[in-house]
Amino acid sequence: MTADLETRKNALRHFFEPIVDKLGYKFTPDEEMVEFLLEQEVKLEDRWGIPYCPCQALLRIRQEDMKIVCPCIPFHRKHFDALKRCWCGLYVHKDVTDPNSLKQIPLSELEGDKQ
Amino acid sequence: MIEIAKVGDVLPGGMMFVKAGERELCLCNVNGEYYAVSRRCGHMNAPLNMGTLDGYILTCGLHNISFDVRTGKSLCPMVPHYMPGAPIQSSTVDNYMGWVEDLIKHTTICDIKTYKAIVEGDSIKVDI
């Protein structure tokens, strides 16, 4: 027995919004993307009991997996601040109006560029 | 229409146990809007007015089951929620918690009933 999908999606939104707000992020203006990602999170929550990031891998090592529990911004702060959004794109910096202009760049590449 | 409370009895973010005839209701004030829901939790009948209200999300004090007070829908999967692969407790009375979990893990969480709350003058009424 699982919770009603729409209801749970709204609940996750309600829980996450104040958290990411304090971190300097907001939900991406791409509403379709928000709906899709939250739906995936609800499904992951049904399976694992925790709303993990739909775009990162569960390594089955608890201390690693806890770093990808949505919103995972505090654990990847440097990376996401450079991208101006989180890896899956659910959250963007508050000043972002066009999330499609942003790119997904892995951390190793970003750090490589600096050297 | 039955009067259940006066405006000002429940402040925003608050809840109150009210009786409407035979029925026991929990009256919630979500940022100035009133919602009346059944007082009994859809999981194990604990009184919901003793839980917490966060925005429109009402959480039961007994097993942390949450409901959306606007629709009465449950937000939770079954509680307790097992991690896949976790050993399932044997159902012996020796292992009391395991036994309790074995008993309640099959229970479906029902949605709770909502009632329309209307403010008329200084009284809050529900349609039953």
Next chain:
Amino acid sequence: MPRVSMYTLSTCPWCRKTKQFFRDRQIPFDFVDYDLADTDEQDRIVADMRKHTSDISFPYVVIGDRVIQGYDPDKYEQILKEAGGK
């Protein structure tokens, strides 16, 4: 035409877009969905990724001998062009 293979997640919209990118161009590719694979396969994928990069990030696309992590259509295009020109 270089060989294209990728590791993806079935829950990730960017991985879906990546697959769509190659389908639109009718470039054949093979992929493994990490989250749907069994645990042995998952370990193998992680070990394989660690050989090329320190990040375990999806989508992980291999075009010929180049590795691209993240959805970046411009980069895919560029690498395909370079590989095609040879």
